[in-house]
Amino acid sequence: MKASQAWTEAVVESLRDLTPTVREITLRPADGAAAHTPGSHLQVLVLVGGQPQVRSYSLVGEPDGRCWRIAVKRLDEGRGGSLAMWRLDQGHRLQVSEPQNHFPLDYRAPAYLLVAGGIGITPLVLMARALAARGATLRMLYGARSQDELAYGDDLRASLGDNLHAAIGAPIDFAAEIAALPPGAQAYVCGPVPMLDAMRRAWEASGRPASDLRYETFGSSGRFAPQAFRVQVPRHALDIMVPADCSLLDALEQAGVQTLSDCKRGECGLCAVDVLAVDGEVDHRDVYLSDHEKQQNTRICACVSRVVGSITLDSSWRPDG
Secondary structure, eight states: OOOOOOOEEEEEEEEEESSSEEEEEEEETTTOOOOOOOOEEEEEEEEEEEEEEEEEBBBBBBBOOOOOOEEEETTTSSOOOOHHHTOOTTTOEEEEEEEOOOOOOOOOOOOOEEEGGGGGGGGHHHHHHHHHHHHHHEEEEEEEESSSTTTHHHHHHHHHHHEEEEEEESSSOOHHHHHHHHHEEEEEEEOHHHHHHHHHHHHHHHHHGGEEEEEOOOOOSSSOOOOOOEEEEEGGGGEEOOOOTHHHHHHHTTTTOOOSSSSSSSSSOOEEEEEEEEEEEEOOOSSSHHHHHHHHEEEEEEEEEEEEEEEEOOOOOOOOO
């Protein structure tokens, strides 16, 4: 069960490869592109394995009233959504939502640290440009595996100059970066879960207010490559296999187990379900559960997390009477 959504038809206006694995897609909605603020995203309805599925993509670039721009990283071992998006051609029509923003930018801070990992750069592009235009004190850290994977790197360098630091295949010293910030500074982070966890630990160790660390995740990375795993739900007499290209949430819903969900990025925790037993290892890919909760393995965020082996779950369903 998902949050209600208003959908509109859009046509693929143009395609542009930013890196060997990142493609920018310009979408032109029939009734014009509603304005969006930094940190906003679209939801896109795509066919994955013949089944309609919803994927979220951050909006990049300034609003122009005509088109929306998103960027999609091709994940050959992902759940199929990115490959479906890469198969789109100019003129293709698809359903998209109106812009939403669960990652808003607060303009009242004395200084800002923007941290991106890989495709996590997308929600931060407009943030960086908006802050630079206001003359804000700003530093951006951009981690990538190689120089040719720095999507929007040249554009950001033109806007930020030396305030952009690219970490190519190297770790970022989050503690030092945080220590250099003045009191009241805010950090905005988007990237893979291990990077977010490292940033959260460093921020907590610094003693800064948790509310000044804002983050978003794309929920696509974990300790293990996606693989099929077994799920049992005794309350429903259910025993199924979750394919490597399918989320636990989608598999449960397809089997008739209603599970609440909203963000589908491992952030809100609405889809967390109780774990009764694990035979193997849980690959927690969310940023909602604490480190302690992840170690206990008593809950799993079904939208992004996976299992190596098998897992037995409870559900909220109870028989009448």
